[in-house]
Amino acid sequence: MERLAVGGWDALPPGVRLAGGHLHDVRRIVFSGVVLIAKRVACGPAWPGRVHRLEQGEEVARLAAAEGLSAVPAYLVDRSPVIEVPGGAVLLFPDIPGEPPQAQSKGPDTADCHWAGRTLAGLHRLPMPPACAAEGALWPVTPPDHWPALLAAAPDLAGEADLLALWSRRYTEAHPRLSSTVAVGHGDFAPRNVLVSGASRRIVDWEHAGPVEPSTEFAVVALDWSRTPDGQVDADAFAAVLDGYVAAAPGQERPSPVGLVGRAGRLMAWTRFNLAQAAEHGPHPFLERAQLALAELRLQLDNETTWTDWYRVPTRPGPNVLINQ
Structure with a gap:
């Protein structure tokens, strides 16, 4: 060493x-x-x-x-x-053996999604470590009128200023409500950060773990785990994540759709980070990442009513998958 x-x-x-x-x-x-x-x-x-x-x-x-x-x-x-x-x-x-649970060519598996929901609920019940107590759980608000200057490093993205300003206003309005709840979370609990080998599932990449707003992290996780190969979101897979979460924590508050706005705050923070990196270091690969985040903000805007309705569907029992597999 x-x-x-x-x-x-x-x-x-x-x-x-x-x-x-x-x-x-x-x-x-x-x-x-x-x-x-x-x-x-x-x-x-x-x-x-x-x-x-x-x-x-x-x-x-x-x-x-x-x-x-x-x-x-x-x-x-x-x-x-x-x-x-x-x-x-x-x-x-x-060196943990295994591969991520979803092959690129296949759709989401509801058993995997139910496990993800159960595991996320378990994380949100953990006691807050002392080292995390002073940390914030949300990303900062970017004023709507700041986006044109931030997009100066990416002229091809200048037309997205209105989309970003809309989400900035929505996030500003939701911020007080989102700030009222905090839990322990992983910060990037996506299929790419899970290794599956047989019946074993192991979670890696904890560098973003710490305080989270639980409904925001639920929205991020549910949409990551229910993604289809063509980039859309599968309703049954989303429901499986929600069912797993609620089943694992029946006395815990159900995730709220306001977490979707929290997810938009996360995407805007990632967009802003990559725009700053592009201005300092050049466009590649930062503008491509910003474009992907903007595509996610557009997809969420187009589907928000549908996704919000999914939160209201009664939960259903899922497969018997042990949370510590």
């Missing part, structure tokens, strides 16, 4: 680059005779608070694992999951 701390990422064996990770380098390596997953995370002045966020996310992962919620936390090295190296930080994980 001294070699890693001094030499940084290059001190590790090159290994095999793995798919996934919008912002990071993730590799399978053999280190001291052990197969590990190594993740390099950018840190430094451009990423204020990143090391703290990583430590916070891993604290949530360890808490979730202790509660049987299938988490895969990073190894502790000198009592910390984060190894600070020149230009960033490194986390080391066990």
